Amino acid sequence: MSAVVEATDLEKRYGETVALSGASLAVDAGEVFGLIGPNGAGKTTLVRALTGTTEPDSGAARVLGEAPTAIDRDRLGVLPQAFSPPDRLSARELLAYYAGLYDDPRDPDAVLADVGLADDGDTWYEDLSGGQQRRVCVGSALVNDPDVLFLDEPTTGIDPAGRRTVWRLIEDLAAGGTTVLLTTHDMAEAERLADRVGLLTDGSLVAQGTPDALVAEHGGSSRLTVETAADLEAFDDLEHPVERVERGRRGTPDGAVVVREIEPAEIAAVVDSLEARDIEYTGLSWAEPDLEDVYLALADRTELERTDRVGGSDGGDESADDLAQAGETA
Numbered sequence: 326m327s328a329v330v331e332a333t334d335l336e337k338r339y340g341e342t343v344a345l346s347g348a349s350l351a352v353d354a355g356e357v358f359g360l361i362g363p364n365g366a367g368k369t370t371l372v373r374a375l376t377g378t379t380e381p382d383s384g385a386a387r388v389l390g391e392a393p394t395a396i397d398r399d400r401l402g403v404l405p406q407a408f409s410p411p412d413r414l415s416a417r418e419l420l421a422y423y424a425g426l427y428d429d430p431r432d433p434d435a436v437l438a439d440v441g442l443a444d445d446g447d448t449w450y451e452d453l454s455g456g457q458q459r460r461v462c463v464g465s466a467l468v469n470d471p472d473v474l475f476l477d478e479p480t481t482g483i484d485p486a487g488r489r490t491v492w493r494l495i496e497d498l499a500a501g502g503t504t505v506l507l508t509t510h511d512m513a514e515a516e517r518l519a520d521r522v523g524l525l526t527d528g529s530l531v532a533q534g535t536p537d538a539l540v541a542e543h544g545g546s547s548r549l550t551v552e553t554a555a556d557l558e559a560f561d562d563l564e565h566p567v568e569r570v571e572r573g574r575r576g577t578p579d580g581a582v583v584v585r586e587i588e589p590a591e592i593a594a595v596v597d598s599l600e601a602r603d604i605e606y607t608g609l610s611w612a613e614p615d616l617e618d619v620y621l622a623l624a625d626r627t628e629l630e631r632t633d634r635v636g637g638s639d640g641g642d643e644s645a646d647d648l649a650q651a652g653e654t655a
């Protein structure tokens with residue numbers, strides 16, 4: 326199957342800044358590809374290069390077999406990261422305006438319903454909440470019923486229920502054959518929507534694969550998180566690897582103790598051991614590794630180095646060993 330979206334060795338500099346450094350990916354027809362990576366990794370630049378709004382310095386971008394600037398715009402839907410439509414149009418007028426740019430557009434009211442705004446069509450854009458505005462913007466990328474859809478952080482600012490509405494919408498589009506490339510900072514979003522995920526750091530894709538394959542390769546082992554102030558030595562008698570979290574996952578407090586390589590059936594024995602040694606804890610949770618672990622293992626170092634450079638740790642003297650350890654244990 327030939328790729329519908331293809332980037333080959335894309336390079337892009339802005340002065341001294343290297344935004345893309347040999348980025349390559351290929352997205353097949355009907356596939357949802359999720360692009361993740363730290364702030365400044367180059368995700369938006371890659372989307373812009375693929376949609377013809379920025380010219381790469383070298384490399385090739387192809388969409389539907391053509392250069393991005395040559396594609397029939399009726400076949401392409403693009404939601405830029407920063408998108409500011411006119412404020413003094415209602416949601417319906419805005420979608421009607423964008424629909425008018427295409428030969429065979431969808432009914433704006435049907436698009437409004439798709440993004441969960443059926444009752445807000447008469448509200449001026451400026452009077453919508455931030456999340457509602459983002460939903461209108463998502464809708465504007467869909468009015469032409471595109472074959473290929475680029476969504477740069479589609480759900481930023483949208484509440485959890487609305488996020489699920491947009492997720493279902495994207496799933497339905499993909500089920501109908503639309504090829505989707507989206508960027509996101511929400512690992513749950515990438516894991517749920519993407520057939521394949523690409524992790525971009527410093528302008529190049531350092532890992533690509535199905536979420537399951539990435540988790541199996543980079544996600545580490547299952548973990549039991551014990552929220553406790555007890556010393557790590559108190560866990561010495563356990564037969565599992567144990568570490569203290571320095572920079573935890575979302576919902577994992579810094580300083581918690583993580584017991585690794587542990588199956589649910591083994592949790593009771595660990596709890597018994599904690600009780601027997603009078604180790605106090607305020608929370609216990611068990612989880613399989615997921616895409617957030619992959620992100621922390623492969624991309625968190627960028628953030629650590631960045632904050633270290635500006636003295637983000639106490640006194641700014643975080644050692645290379647600390648960095649290495651954080652990379653291993655995150």
Ligand SMILES: Nc1ncnc2c1ncn2[C@@H]1O[C@H](COP(=O)(O)OP(=O)(O)OP(=O)(O)O)[C@@H](O)[C@H]1O
Pocket residue numbers: 339342343344362363364365366367368369370371406
């Ligand atoms: N038009 C521009 N002029 C100058 N520098 C730019 C421009 N666009 C992007 N950059 C720089 O290129 C790098 C990559 O930016 P880009 O917006 O592609 O990152 P990103 O991965 O989308 O980040 P975020 O997650 O914060 O949206 C950054 O260092 C950014 O400052």
